[in-house]
Amino acid sequence: MTTVVKKFGGSSVGSIERIQRVADRVIADRKNNARIVVVVSAMGDTTDELVSMAGQISESPDPREYDALISTGENISAALLSMTLISKGQPAISLSGMQAGVMTDGRHVKAKILDVKPQRIEKELDEGKVVIVTGFQGINTKDFNITTIGRGGSDTSAVVLAAALNQSECEIYTDVDGVYTTDPRMEKGARKLTEISYDEMLELASLGAKVLHPRAVEVAKENGIELHVRSSFESSEGTRVKEASSMEVNKPVTGIALKKDEAKLSIIHIPDQPGVAGKVFSTLADAGVNVDMIVQSTEQDGSNTITFTVSKDEYADASKVTNEVATALKAAKVDGDTTIAKVSIVGVGMISKPGIAARMFNCLGKNGINIQLITTSEIKVSCAIDESQGELAVQVLHAEFELDRE
Amino acid sequence: MTTVVKKFGGSSVGSIERIQRVADRVIADRKNNARIVVVVSAMGDTTDELVSMAGQISESPDPREYDALISTGENISAALLSMTLISKGQPAISLSGMQAGVMTDGRHVKAKILDVKPQRIEKELDEGKVVIVTGFQGINTKDFNITTIGRGGSDTSAVVLAAALNQSECEIYTDVDGVYTTDPRMEKGARKLTEISYDEMLELASLGAKVLHPRAVEVAKENGIELHVRSSFESSEGTRVKEASSMEVNKPVTGIALKKDEAKLSIIHIPDQPGVAGKVFSTLADAGVNVDMIVQSTEQDGSNTITFTVSKDEYADASKVTNEVATALKAAKVDGDTTIAKVSIVGVGMISKPGIAARMFNCLGKNGINIQLITTSEIKVSCAIDESQGELAVQVLHAEFELDRE
Numbered sequence: 001m002t003t004v005v006k007k008f009g010g011s012s013v014g015s016i017e018r019i020q021r022v023a024d025r026v027i028a029d030r031k032n033n034a035r036i037v038v039v040v041s042a043m044g045d046t047t048d049e050l051v052s053m054a055g056q057i058s059e060s061p062d063p064r065e066y067d068a069l070i071s072t073g074e075n076i077s078a079a080l081l082s083m084t085l086i087s088k089g090q091p092a093i094s095l096s097g098m099q100a101g102v103m104t105d106g107r108h109v110k111a112k113i114l115d116v117k118p119q120r121i122e123k124e125l126d127e128g129k130v131v132i133v134t135g136f137q138g139i140n141t142k143d144f145n146i147t148t149i150g151r152g153g154s155d156t157s158a159v160v161l162a163a164a165l166n167q168s169e170c171e172i173y174t175d176v177d178g179v180y181t182t183d184p185r186m187e188k189g190a191r192k193l194t195e196i197s198y199d200e201m202l203e204l205a206s207l208g209a210k211v212l213h214p215r216a217v218e219v220a221k222e223n224g225i226e227l228h229v230r231s232s233f234e235s236s237e238g239t240r241v242k243e244a245s246s247m248e249v250n251k252p253v254t255g256i257a258l259k260k261d262e263a264k265l266s267i268i269h270i271p272d273q274p275g276v277a278g279k280v281f282s283t284l285a286d287a288g289v290n291v292d293m294i295v296q297s298t299e300q301d302g303s304n305t306i307t308f309t310v311s312k313d314e315y316a317d318a319s320k321v322t323n324e325v326a327t328a329l330k331a332a333k334v335d336g337d338t339t340i341a342k343v344s345i346v347g348v349g350m351i352s353k354p355g356i357a358a359r360m361f362n363c364l365g366k367n368g369i370n371i372q373l374i375t376t377s378e379i380k381v382s383c384a385i386d387e388s389q390g391e392l393a394v395q396v397l398h399a400e401f402e403l404d405r406e
Numbered sequence: 407m408t409t410v411v412k413k414f415g416g417s418s419v420g421s422i423e424r425i426q427r428v429a430d431r432v433i434a435d436r437k438n439n440a441r442i443v444v445v446v447s448a449m450g451d452t453t454d455e456l457v458s459m460a461g462q463i464s465e466s467p468d469p470r471e472y473d474a475l476i477s478t479g480e481n482i483s484a485a486l487l488s489m490t491l492i493s494k495g496q497p498a499i500s501l502s503g504m505q506a507g508v509m510t511d512g513r514h515v516k517a518k519i520l521d522v523k524p525q526r527i528e529k530e531l532d533e534g535k536v537v538i539v540t541g542f543q544g545i546n547t548k549d550f551n552i553t554t555i556g557r558g559g560s561d562t563s564a565v566v567l568a569a570a571l572n573q574s575e576c577e578i579y580t581d582v583d584g585v586y587t588t589d590p591r592m593e594k595g596a597r598k599l600t601e602i603s604y605d606e607m608l609e610l611a612s613l614g615a616k617v618l619h620p621r622a623v624e625v626a627k628e629n630g631i632e633l634h635v636r637s638s639f640e641s642s643e644g645t646r647v648k649e650a651s652s653m654e655v656n657k658p659v660t661g662i663a664l665k666k667d668e669a670k671l672s673i674i675h676i677p678d679q680p681g682v683a684g685k686v687f688s689t690l691a692d693a694g695v696n697v698d699m700i701v702q703s704t705e706q707d708g709s710n711t712i713t714f715t716v717s718k719d720e721y722a723d724a725s726k727v728t729n730e731v732a733t734a735l736k737a738a739k740v741d742g743d744t745t746i747a748k749v750s751i752v753g754v755g756m757i758s759k760p761g762i763a764a765r766m767f768n769c770l771g772k773n774g775i776n777i778q779l780i781t782t783s784e785i786k787v788s789c790a791i792d793e794s795q796g797e798l799a800v801q802v803l804h805a806e807f808e809l810d811r812e
Contacts (some may be wrong), residue, residue, distance in 0.1 A: 016462045051488060057491035065492065068500050069485035072478040080473035082461060086471065087464035095472050098504070099550060144505060270511045 003035040003125060003165045007135065007158035011175045012232035013077045014044035016084075020394040022173075022232065023084040026130055029236040030090065035125045037165065039158040040081055042073025047103050061091045063108030067137075067148045069072055071097070074134035074154070082132045092130040095120060097146065100131075102138035102157065104147045111147035113156070116164035133161060152213030159216050163223040170225050172212060177231035178239035179204070179211055181403035182256040184392045189404030193254065194237070195245035200254045201227075203346040203380045207257035217241065243349045252356045253347040253401040258390050262292070263315040264339040264372065265322050266307040269299065269332035275302055276329060283325050287316045291383055293342070293375045303332075307373060309384055312338055340372070341390035345397060357381045409441040409531060412577045413541065418452035418638035419483045422490075428579075428638065429490040432536055436496065441531045443571065445541045445564040446487055448479025473554045477503070479634035480540035480560070488538045495688040499609060501526060502509030503552065506537075506695035508544035508563065508647040510553045514704060517553035519544055519562070522570035558619030565622050566647040566760075569629040576631050578618060582644035585610070586616055588662040592797045597679040599660065600643070601649035606660045607633075609752040609786045613663035623647065623706030650754045658755040658762045659807040664796050668698065668746040669721040670778065671728050674740035675705065678775075682710055689731050695724045699748070699781045699790055713779060715790055718744055746778070747796035750788040751803060762789045777801050 005024070013019050022038075030036060041047075050070045054061040061069075068350055078380035080386055085092035087381040101117030124131045135154025138147050149156055155172060162170040177192060179201065184190040196204075198221035203218055205214040211229055220227050220241065230238025270276050277296055282289055294308045312319045326334045343364075357374075360381050373384035381385065396403065408665055412432070419425050421639025432442060447453075456476045460467040467475075484500035491498035507523030530537045544553050561578060567575040583598060585607065590596040602610075604627035610618040617635055626633050626647065637645025676682050683702055690697055700714045716724045725742055732740045749770075756762040763780075766787055770777055775798065779790035791799055804810065 017453060019463075021606040050482070053422060054489060057425075057486065057490050061489045065485045065500055068502075069482060069489070072481045072485075075457075075478045075481070076456070079471045079478075080463065082519060083460060083471040083475070084463050084468045090500040094471055096474075096552075108762075146502075267451040 001035060002033065003037055003167055004029070004033045004166055004171065005037045005039065005158055005162040005165065005175060006171045007039040007043070007154055008173045009154065009175065010041040010044055012173050013040055019081050023082060023088055023162065026085065027090050029052060030130065037121060037131045037133060037161060038081065039133050039154055039161060039208060040054060040077045041075060041135050041154040043077045047071035061113060062091050064145055067108045068146050071137040071146050071148050074136050075308050078132045078134045085130055090130060091128055092132060093124050094132040096134050097137035098144065100133045101255045104138040104142045104149065106140045106142055108147055110150040111138060111140065113149060113160050114141065116160055118164045126334060144339040154217055155216030156211040159219045159225055159306070162225050168225060170220065171228045171230065173230060173232040174211055175232060176211060177234055177236060177399050178229050182394050182398055183258065184256065186394045187398045191404055193239045194241060196254055196347050197242045197247060197249055198241060198347050199242045199244060199379055200348055204255050206255050207259050207344050209257055249349045251347065251401065252348040252353040253345045255402065256394050256397050256403065257344045257346065258394050259342040260387060260390055261312040262309050262342050262384065262385065263312045263336065263338040264307060264309050264340045265318060266324045266335040267322060267331045268305050268335060269303040270306065270329050272304065277306060279329065280306055280325050284318060284321055287317060287321045289314050291323060293373045293382065295373050309340060309373065339387040341387040342382050342384050342396065343390060343393040344380055345401065346380045348379050351378055359400065360397060363396055364393060367392065367396045367402060407441060408439065409443055409571045410439045410445045410577065411445065411564055411568040411571065412579060414579045414638060415556055415560065415581065415582045415606060416447040416450055418579050419446055419487060424430065425487050425490050428487060429494055432491065432495060433496050443527060443537045443567060444484045444487065444704060445539050445560055445567060446480060447541050447560040449483045449680055450480035470551055473514045474552050477543040477552050477554050480542050481622050484538045484540045489692050491536055496536060497534055498538060499530050500538040501509040501704045502540050503543035504545045506539045506548065507763045509547045510544040512546045512548055512628040513561060514553055517544060517546065519555060520547065521603065522566055524570045525752055528673065539563070561619040561622030562625055565625045567629055568631050575634060576626065577634045577636065579636060579638040580617055582617060583640055583642060584635055588800050588804055589664065592664065592800045593804045595804060597810055599645045601646045601648060601653055602660055603653060604647060605650060605785055606752050606754055607647045610661050610663050613665050613750050615663055655755045657753065657807065658759040659753040659809065662750050662800050662803050662809065663750045663752065664800050665691050665748040667718040668715050668748050668776055668790065669718045669742065669744040670713060670790065671724060672711060672741040673728060673732045673737045674711050674741060675709040675731065676712065676735050678708040678710065682714060685735065686712055686731050690724060690727055693723060693727045695720050695727060699779045699788065701708060701779050715746060715779065745793040746790050747793040748788050749796060749803065750786055750792050751807065752786045755785055756783050765806065766803065769802055773798065773802045776798060788792040
């Protein structure tokens with residue numbers, strides 16, 4: 001039986017007025033679909049406000065209580081949406097993670113959904129109700145404590161529910177009308193994609209495109225669920241995220257992402273000795289610093305220079321640890337730079353078309369943009385550049401790969 | 407085993423700073439009591455804000471969703487208090503109504519607690535934790551929907567939990583330091599009572615003394631649980647609410663209450679016929695109007711005049727229904743007055759001392775206060791008077807019955 005699963009994000013339910021619009025939309029869609037499950041995030045800034053209260057109590061609040069606290073935002077929005085549907089004559093019911101049977105492991109703050117027992121959802125659907133499920137939360141199987149599954153978790157909740165209900169599609173409603181070739185605020189020629197592969201979406205999401213959470217894309221890929229990313233405020237078709245095999249690929253590059261707020265650290269002239277890189281990065285990992293791009297070069301005198309990037313908010317910690325390691329390794333010095341951006345081209349088409357990376361480097365060079373570090377994957381090339389040239393880089397690459405044209 | 411049950415109201419947990427103070431107080435008390443259960447209300451105005459959101463959606467929001475919505479306030483305060491205790495080194499855990507095993511009937515908005523299954527609470531207490539339970543909420547036994555038990559319900563939750571844990575006492579922390587002979591804002595000589603009987607407290611609470619919810623007093627009386635009403639902000643002893651039989655009663659009157667915002671309606675000259683009063687009040691009841699005081703008098707011509715009071719916010723509805731009934735009964739006319747107050751003296755001592763009511767009437771008369779209606783119970787005499795003389799009535803009666811003296 002077809003059950004349509006729709007997820008509405010925090011800005012889509014950010015006020016009573018917007019909740020009314022979501023309700024109208026759900027009611028309109030009910031003419032085509034008898035069975036509708038809606039997954040909601042917390043209203044607007046609710047979660048941020050709850051996080052801020054916890055922050056006033058402790059820098060590291062107890063994770064179980066933190067989850068009990070921040071999960072309330074979704075309870076509020078789910079009850080309000082259900083109440084609105086009912087007041088408009090559409091039978092509905094809101095279900096918490098517990099009531100909806102969303103079972104997770106015991107980790108708090110970033111729990112993993114282990115199983116969904118959809119009996120209650122099915123029962124309420126059978127009774128003709130629209131079922132509103134709180135995103136982001138579940139309960140652990142052991143002692144029924146409330147867990148949350150991490151920021152952006154409502155996307156994942158929706159996909160998991162679609163899988164549990166044996167559906168092949170999940171609609172993600174958001175405040176933009178789809179996935180674009182790049183951020184339209186940076187490049188006016190940015191074009192909405194009608195479809196994109198899971199892997200490309202994963203890369204773009206990981207690179208900071210906030211339209212979908214990477215974990216939701218992963219779960220969708222694993223379960224073969226097509227995601228339809230579309231606007232909460234318009235009825236037009238959005239972007240479908242699906243298997244690459246089912247898509248016609250014309251261009252080598254599908255999208256361009258820019259990640260600002262990066263920082264760079266270089267350990268200069270480390271005397272030659274085995275296992276240098278291992279020592280540096282295991283020490284950083286132990287300190288909880290996430291390293292992104294890495295380049296190691298050997299100088300003519302046999303010494304090594306290791307350069308890597310971290311996000312700017314981890315720069316202070318990373319710099320401290322790096323200086324300690326550098327001293328221990330008898331390196332000449334550590335250089336730092338907090339004005340770095342990372343520009344990336346992403347596309348499944350580049351697998352079969354050689355020379356795409358070179359074309360990117362040439363394009364950037366021709367436009368006076370100096371490349372500081374490079375990393376590549378099968379479907380992505382990323383370059384660290386000066387932050388001030390980030391938007392320019394997006395614009396020239398968007399033109400180079402003709403992303404403004406169908 | 408002694409388990410101390412403490413209830414903290416909305417103003418006591420109204421900010422992070424106040425929650426910190428509650429936590430300090432609980433930790434200090436833990437030196438004397440190994441097992442502590444804390445019942446909390448929602449922070450300050452949280453519930454009012456949630457109610458207002460529901461009001462924007464519908465005048466009569468769906469009751470199940472209304473409960474799912476407004477119960478979140480207690481989840482927030484419970485998690486914050488538990489988090490605060492843990493951050494101060496005191497193991498603690500917050501439990502929702504569901505997790506604490508608070509089972510209610512299926513009515514929403516004013517559910518009745520049927521049973522508490524305290525196994526989880528006992529288990530957490532055995533592990534050395536302070537257990538924080540959300541007041542005001544439970545789940546229905548049938549399908550685990552969240553229910554709420556009405557305004558002031560957290561007092562009742564605390565008393566019910568004390569009973570379920572086989573305790574003989576329950577501490578109610580509030581923003582005043584006990585129960586007073588009358589409202590200290592009206593009478594400077596108002597004195598804090600060291601003890602008061604359940605029945606007196608019930609009368610005072612029903613008459614608008616907001617320090618305790620009447621239902622909580624009823625449940626305490628039924629289960630023989632002594633209530634200790636005391637200040638959240640001071641450590642002094644408050645007022646103990648207990649069986650009258652265990653108290654030494656010296657005075658005929660224990661306290662004086664004033665209820666403003668009353669209104670009066672009179673149906674004048676109803677031609678004599680059987681069942682007149684029954685017709686009037688069953689019609690008002692069908693219209694959902696709560697009638698308080700009633701007086702019926704027979705005129706010399708055999709016709710009847712019926713006078714009664716309602717709360718001012720029900721006056722418009724009551725007036726409409728009353729006029730319809732008056733027309734049907736061929737009464738001469740309906741008079742209305744919206745400037746009525748009700749002053750009451752309450753005391754178990756008046757049972758054994760005759761003439762207390764007469765002393766009240768004389769005192770009011772001597773002070774130029776005209777009595778419009780009178781009702782009495784075993785331990786209470788109430789007089790409807792003009793609203794402008796309400797505070798004067800409290801003051802002269804407080805002096806008459808020497809309530810400022812021990």
